[in-house]
Amino acid sequence: MVKAREQSIAIRNAGLGYNGKAILDDVELEIAPGEIICLLGQNGAGKTTLFRTMLGFIAPLRGSVTLAGREVSRLSPREIARIVSYVPQSYAMPFAYSVTDVVLFGRSAHLRLFASPGSRDRRIAAECLDLLEISHLAARPFNELSGGERQMVVIARALAQEAQFMILDEPASNLDYGNQVRVIRKVRELAGRNIGILMATHHPDHAFMAASRVAVLSGGRLSHDGSPEAMLTPETLRSLYGVEVQVFDTPQNGHASRRVCAPVVE
Amino acid sequence: MKGVSLILVCLFALGGVSLLSLGIGRYPVSPLAMLSWLLTGQSADANLPVVLLNIRLPRLVAAIAAGGALSLSGAAYQGLFRNPMVSPDILGVSSGSGSGFGAALGILFSLPVVAVQALSLAGGITAVLSAVLVSRAIGRSSDSVLVLVLSGIVISSLFGALLSLLKYIADPLDKLPAITYWLMGSFADIRTGELGTAAAMVLAGAIPLLLVSWRLNVLSFGEEEARSLGLDTGRMRLAVILCATLVTASMISVCGIIGWVGLVVPHISRFLGGANHRRLMPVSFLCGAAFMVAVDTVARSAASVEIPVGIITAVLGAPFFIWIMKRSAVRAW
Numbered sequence: 001m002v003k004a005r006e007q008s009i010a011i012r013n014a015g016l017g018y019n020g021k022a023i024l025d026d027v028e029l030e031i032a033p034g035e036i037i038c039l040l041g042q043n044g045a046g047k048t049t050l051f052r053t054m055l056g057f058i059a060p061l062r063g064s065v066t067l068a069g070r071e072v073s074r075l076s077p078r079e080i081a082r083i084v085s086y087v088p089q090s091y092a093m094p095f096a097y098s099v100t101d102v103v104l105f106g107r108s109a110h111l112r113l114f115a116s117p118g119s120r121d122r123r124i125a126a127e128c129l130d131l132l133e134i135s136h137l138a139a140r141p142f143n144e145l146s147g148g149e150r151q152m153v154v155i156a157r158a159l160a161q162e163a164q165f166m167i168l169d170e171p172a173s174n175l176d177y178g179n180q181v182r183v184i185r186k187v188r189e190l191a192g193r194n195i196g197i198l199m200a201t202h203h204p205d206h207a208f209m210a211a212s213r214v215a216v217l218s219g220g221r222l223s224h225d226g227s228p229e230a231m232l233t234p235e236t237l238r239s240l241y242g243v244e245v246q247v248f249d250t251p252q253n254g255h256a257s258r259r260v261c262a263p264v265v266e
Numbered sequence: 267m268k269g270v271s272l273i274l275v276c277l278f279a280l281g282g283v284s285l286l287s288l289g290i291g292r293y294p295v296s297p298l299a300m301l302s303w304l305l306t307g308q309s310a311d312a313n314l315p316v317v318l319l320n321i322r323l324p325r326l327v328a329a330i331a332a333g334g335a336l337s338l339s340g341a342a343y344q345g346l347f348r349n350p351m352v353s354p355d356i357l358g359v360s361s362g363s364g365s366g367f368g369a370a371l372g373i374l375f376s377l378p379v380v381a382v383q384a385l386s387l388a389g390g391i392t393a394v395l396s397a398v399l400v401s402r403a404i405g406r407s408s409d410s411v412l413v414l415v416l417s418g419i420v421i422s423s424l425f426g427a428l429l430s431l432l433k434y435i436a437d438p439l440d441k442l443p444a445i446t447y448w449l450m451g452s453f454a455d456i457r458t459g460e461l462g463t464a465a466a467m468v469l470a471g472a473i474p475l476l477l478v479s480w481r482l483n484v485l486s487f488g489e490e491e492a493r494s495l496g497l498d499t500g501r502m503r504l505a506v507i508l509c510a511t512l513v514t515a516s517m518i519s520v521c522g523i524i525g526w527v528g529l530v531v532p533h534i535s536r537f538l539g540g541a542n543h544r545r546l547m548p549v550s551f552l553c554g555a556a557f558m559v560a561v562d563t564v565a566r567s568a569a570s571v572e573i574p575v576g577i578i579t580a581v582l583g584a585p586f587f588i589w590i591m592k593r594s595a596v597r598a599w
Contacts, residue, residue: 055494081496088491094348095486095541105484109496116480116544161495 007068008032009054009084009165009196014063016046016053022061023049027222029215031196033164036187038207038228039200040240041217047200050217051167054198056080068164081109084165085158087151089173096141099153103128106160121160128156132186148179155186165196172206184210204232204245208259216240229259237261269545272538276552283556284326287563293317320458325566326559327465328456332517333527333558334551335468339510340528341535341550342475345482345543346506347411350536351591353529354514357394357418357507363425364393365518370432370445382448383460383519389425390515397421398507410489451522451576453562460520467516471509472551479547482506486543524576526583527554533590 009031017023024046031037041047052058053065056072065072067083075083085106097105103125104117111117117125129135132152137145142153151171158166168187172180180203188210191197201207207214207228214231216223218240223231237245244264249257289295295314303309303318339354347356355363368389372382400417401410436442484492485502492499514528531554532546538553539545558575561582565575 052490055490057490057493077493077498078496081494086491086494088494093487094350095345095536097483097541101483101542105487105495108481108484111480113481114477157495 007164009068009198010064010066011054011060012064012066014053014065015061016049016058017061018049018058020061022220024217024220024222027063028224029222031165031198033196034191034194035212036191036197036199036210037213037215038211039198039215039217040202040204040207040232041200042240045217046220047169047217050222051086051169051200054084054167055086078109081161081163083163084167085161085163087154087158087166087168087171089169093143096143099129099134099137099140099142099145100125102142102153103156103160106157109161124162125156125160128159131159131189132156148175148182151175151179151183152186155183155190159190163195165198166190168197168199170200170202173202180206181209204228204237204261207232208261232259232261269539272545273548273552276538276549276556280330280552280556280559283559283563284330287326287329287559288318288322290563290567291317291322292567324456324458324461325453325562328453328461328521329558329562330555331461331465331468332453332521332524333531333554333556333561335472335513335517335554336524336528337531337535337550337554337557338472338475338547339514340554341532341543341546342482342506342510343528344532345486345546346503346510347415348486348488350533351529352415353526354510355422355525355528356415357397357421357511363422363429365390365515366449366523367425367429367432368392369448369519369522370429370436373444373448374432374436374441376441379455379457380460383464386519387515390518391511393421393425394418394507394511394515398504447574448522449576450574451518451524451579452565452572452574453521454566454572456520464516464520468513471512471516475506475509475513476547476551478502478506479543482543482547483541522574522576524558524579526579526587527558530583530586530590531557533586 011027011029014027015022015025016027027050039047053060054072056075056077059073067075067080072080104121107117107121107124110121126135129138132155134149134152134156137149137153142150145153155171171187172183175183184206187197187199199210211228213226214228216231216236232247234245234247237247246262246264248260248262250260251257285297285300289297289300293313295317299309299311299314300318303314309315336354343352343354343356344350365386366389368385368387369382372385377385397414397418400421401414404413404417433442433445436445481497481502484495484497485499485506487495489499518524532550535546535550535553539549561578562575565573565578
């Protein structure tokens, strides 16, 4: 038990917020290597506050937030970056860095202050591009890529950090349908490599596709996490999004069935 | 072009421009005479070593140091502020504010040249530190880069107003022209002694900047993203600002205010060698140095009277900047 705790991200009885004012209270969350937790909630529910706390940008007001057994407020940015990587929402860059350069920036936490990436870092970056099947983009300017390609590059950059955990902020939003599915597939692959993943999403279907557990943010609380099937019932979806949603079991290619959401529009 | 070969080409270009510059002037020196003097140490013309060593060489070194310093800190600031349109004056170090105020104060009280330079350096550094302190006092919760830029504008205009006050009360026959000429920037009054101190300070700031150049890339992703990649952004940003300020203010203090170089040269360098700061920083330094040597050669030999260098850089820089803005509407940097 102690060992498991040391290898996880654990938030215990925490109040999170800014300037002494809690936005989230009584937060309990534990992420173990290899599992995918989908975080659902409306905009402004406190998702960013939770992420910023886990990444050490703000200190918890109460309770404890530990990364691999160590209190996050006592870790340097460099130490945090070696434990947890972050994939922000897609954006534009002011400068035209190449894709390889962008992925190499993920090696910062492993380099000394005055150092620049060496052959080992280049090999790791190439492996990350390969794993995400975007090696053909290596020499392209990041700014000229499509949204889906950029998202894959930023995931490759996070992967190059070689951290045990990865936080993804709506990685599939703003992507077309095919790219959404591609991103979800890759996230599942990463979990298969024993990376613990916390992924924010606005689509309950993403949770059914990928999540081992679901956590829901609403009303300043993180409702206790459980399996997607247990958490995402028509009732909770209605209270979360304010619309009627039906949930079905669907057979997929002869394998065990998976749940899907079907919003009621009539 | 790959990094090392591009840097070699830039070095070669700087060497070529420098040799040309040494030969051109009121007292022309043929390349052959210069070469034979360099190789044998002897010259048929007794004036040649005097002209080269005492007059043209210090000026050449000053132009190299100033052009390199302004361009290097310009490239650093553009990465730091994630904005290709900023230049070393963004925090008030030059552009007639901090440094200009310091120099004007020195000129007003008829202080010796060394004191004028020291005051100018102190003024430049004070302006930047004030901007940093003001932005800290306002708070770090909001967009800290934007707050820093706005603080810089506030401090700049404050020092600008104080400078106007000094000009207003200055003796219009004697002190006011001196202040005005100082603000135009020139290498005409460079002396070897002062140059040594300034060049040493440029090196002291430039070496750390070149060493952390790879991390500047990461910093250009913005505060939170850079931190999530493992950078101590607060400390790093402060270090870059201090080094860039030292580099810029120490050169401005000896040669006056020379605008546009720090804005335009990093763009040309990015065009030549790409956006990666590890290549961009050394290429900017070399291109800026070569550019400044060329401009200074024009400044002292194009007309019968010397043209202030700052005027030429502005005349060249303004249209170029318009072209950059037009191009930026089309594609990224």
